[in-house]
Amino acid sequence: MSSKRTGIITKEELVEKKLLPSMERLSNGPIAILECPEEIPCNICVSACPFNAISKSRIYEVPRLNPDKCIGCGVCVGKCPGLAIFVVDLSKPGKAYVTLPYEMLPSPSKGARVELLDREGRVIGEGTVVKAWVYEKTWVVTVEVPGDVWFDVRAVRIVR
């Protein structure tokens, strides 16, 4: 079913919109995934990127990521108004690092245990925060997750 019916973005949809980096690039180290499949009139990510890796030729186009320029720094994660950008790092065998935006309570900190939530909010495991920093009240949180769920984990709930 399409995301317009479910609110769940699929891998196929991202591939179709040319928004999913290649597996080869993903396994080379951190890179942003711009999960922004609609043509929203917005260019915040373009000006946010310190490496000029994101481009749009018109304000409403789907953003384009240059996989060679992106270093997966995560600056765009905290700035995207749609909270639609994630950074994935598959360079370590057997595990993945997912960096995601977080705007809930409690505030995250390095070492915090979290429940890993999938795109429907289901708990699919536990993870650990390995990095957390904040930009204008949006936390940019990196969690270590099992390698096979890098596309599924899109939110966390901090275990109090």
Add this chain to the structure above:
Amino acid sequence: MLDYRIYEHPIIDFKRGRLIKFTYNGNIIEAYEGESILASLYALGYRVFSRSPDGSRPRGAFCMIGKCSSCLSYVNNVPNTRICIEPVRDGINVVSGDGIPEPPANISSASVRKEIVDTDVLVIGAGPAGLQAALKLGEKGVDVVLVTDHFRLGGQLVKQTHKFFGDTRYYGGVRGFKIAEKLVNELKKYSTIKTYTRAFAYGFFGEGYMGIAVQGEEPVNLLVKPRYTIIATGATERMILFENNDLPGVMGAGGAQTLMNEYGVRPGENALVVGSGNVGLIVAYQLLQAGVRVHGIIEIMREIGGWIVHAAKVRRHGVPILTGHTITRVEGAEKVEKAIVAAVDDKLNPIQGSEKEYSVDLVLLAVGLQPNYALLSQMGATMKYIPEAGGLVPVRTKYMETSIPGVFVAGDLTGIEEATTAFIEGEIAAYTILERMGFTDVITERDRLVDFLWNEYRMSPVISRARQGKLKATVTEEEMEKLRRGMDI
């Protein structure tokens, strides 16, 4: 004692003013300066604020911005006072409304001071469109009178906690309430802008005066004679039909935003959102941030109305979106205790036997907005009914001038859209007025903006319906001249 105030929030640091005491239905109420009467009562658990004309049905908070009639109360004996936009003050006596009140016998208009003001530009409405227009006029040293019916400037920006989409030039990437703070601070830079809050524009008179009732300790009947006028009165939330839709707990999505994001008051414990447009999706996310459990978002159509990124945000926090469903009724004694939802068939009629029951105390309606056209209509501007624009909207040129020469419009009043275009429309209107006043240096920027708005920004497929609406209301200068002469176009 019940306390619905939010003390810890991931986005907002609520700064509460000094303690205020007033009476409500004979009880002493403690509130904080800066709160509206209704918000302070809601924080203590009050849910019923008036009753229907026959006294039988309770009425709760609905719009929270002074547009509906659910909270009409007596404040110091003045009936029909909208306590959602009435600030708390020490020692006031507030009594809930009950049916249709008698006019107070001891009130006379003789004590109200009349003030006549000549100005270059009158701006009515202090949301994104009105503020942006006033600032652009202020930059050129033009005399501006800026009025709003609220006791605070910023319109609906003050309750928007998400970072805005759009272009960085128009505050994209900045949270709505932060934009309001910035614009209101900028206003202070310009001594030629005179601002009136709690100021209701009640009507335009043939002699060229706009009547404005300014509330306060010393009320003023302000008669403004402007050379130019910009009307930016925004929009009001729509209601939909279902059984008991007047029960307290059924609230506009914006009403809940006002409570939780402006005043830091949790609107309920368990919520259901009706409508999956961007407003519904965003309010659901904000409810989660305020610690409210969201049981679901109900959407009558087969597809989610808003943007996928907003839908994805709530889905990954476990909020279901039920497309092809509608709300059929709410139940409860004096306030919502449960909501009944049903699947709909191809003709959008509820399917018997498909009902689901939700135990909720809050049902938020996010079913669209309609422009606040009343003042403009009273002024005699030519209006047109355009469904894509949200209803009755003023016919205007691309420079935002209406059929009344010198009267301009901007923002949601001209058709429901969003804040970026409201900023731009306000700026276009201001520049056009400046051009008429001889500031020809603004023409290039104005024309660039018109081009950007129509040929780039609004070309986005995700806002094509709004663009259609705006397009249908926009005529050429020649067509406008014909309209003004009473000819068909």
